[in-house]
Amino acid sequence: MITTLDTAMYSLGQLFLAPVLIAIAALFAYAFVTLGALAWQARQRRGGHPAGYELLALARARPELDATTLERIAHERLELARLATRVAPMLGLVATMIPMGPALRALGDGQLADVSQALAVAFSAVILALIAAAITYTVLTWRRRWYVRDLDAIAAQRTEAA
Secondary structure (H helix, E strand, O other), rough: HHHHHHHHHHHHHHHHHHHHHHHHHHHHHHHHHHHHHHHHHHHHHOOOOHHHHHHHHHHHHHOOOOHHHHHHHHHEEEHHHOOOOOOOHHHHHHHOOOOHHHHHHHOOOOHHHHHHHHHHHHHHHHHHHHHHHHHHHHHHEEEEEHHEEEEEEEEHHHHHOO
């Protein structure tokens, strides 16, 4: 009974390797896309271009939006980066642990080439996941700072207008 359960759990765990690796690759790509978008927005902000100030532009276009609604919009715009920041390291850990089973089996059988292959996958996946998390965390931090400044500027403008 235990052997059957062990085998079933091992097999089920191995099924998740490909989807986890695909998710890590997607998060890695997303991290660089968001980094590029951040760099572009930073350039716009340095140049004083209105497109670099998303919330200010939105508040001007839709003056009926109150501060709470603008804060909610800012929060929603940061949600995907926040999710990537938190999920990427978890997926990296999963991608590290899944190949360890086959690596340990191969080690027990004396197949060092298979051990090497499994460990290469494990460590490469966790490295990419951590890089993705670091990039998305940086993007999240910068954007959060910008949104707070934009919300402060909107509040100041509305106070002056009143």
